[in-house]
Amino acid sequence: MAGHSKWANIKHRKERQDAKKGKIFTKWIRELTVAARQGGGDPGSNPRLRLALDKALGANMTRDTIDRAVARGVGASDGDDVEELGYEGYGPGGVAIMVETMTDNRNRTAAAVRHAFTKCGGNLGTDGSVAYLFDRKGQISFAADVDEDSLIEAAMEADADDVVTNDDGSIDVFTSFSGFYAVRNALEAAGFKASDAEIVMLPTTSAVLDLETAEKVLKLIDMLEDLDDVQNVYSNAEIPDDVMEQLG
Known part of the structure; x- marks a missing residue:
């Protein structure tokens, strides 16, 4: 697991x-x-x-x-309505990218996202063009000092999908989208305090990048993340450790 x-x-x-x-x-x-x-x-x-x-x-x-x-x-305050909008596209090297936004002006947001893709050598696609390459999952993260065996056992009992131990010793518990809150609550009740918990888009396939392509893709991701209306950016980029070290 x-x-x-x-x-x-x-x-x-x-x-x-x-x-x-x-x-x-x-x-x-x-x-x-x-x-x-x-x-x-x-x-x-x-x-x-x-x-x-x-x-x-x-x-x-x-x-x-x-x-x-x-x-x-809940409507107790005046203000423009904020809506959730998603954008999909391809970056340099054919990397699939999903962008989640919250905005009170969809025209402004669409133009800004499109500009970022175009400027960085990518292409903004239509709905569904890359979404099929991602699964919406729950991700519950724990610091490296957690008892790994006990956490894995508790996660299995709570019907988590997977438990991943990272190189730094931290642990991520992955859940189905629908089961996220139930698993989070079960682990909390079992005495495990998460360092982070969120709904994420996990890629089902990966695009391994060399240094030159990684620099271009990360430039696009940075530009998207800097946009005021952008909440999250996900990609299927896989950057090898040696390339990441060169990037700094």
């Missing part, structure tokens, strides 16, 4: 990028608003809102800011 994560190097690089950019608050304010609009303002009965709340608090967002975002979602 346990294995090696080919995507860990890209994930860890993305975490560094996220920390460097000032997008975290904007990202979680939008997620809080949309989650509250779709499922109500009570995190006890709205798992998506609870997850967003945990993320916002983890980013040191004030309770005041959180409450305003939730109030906007």
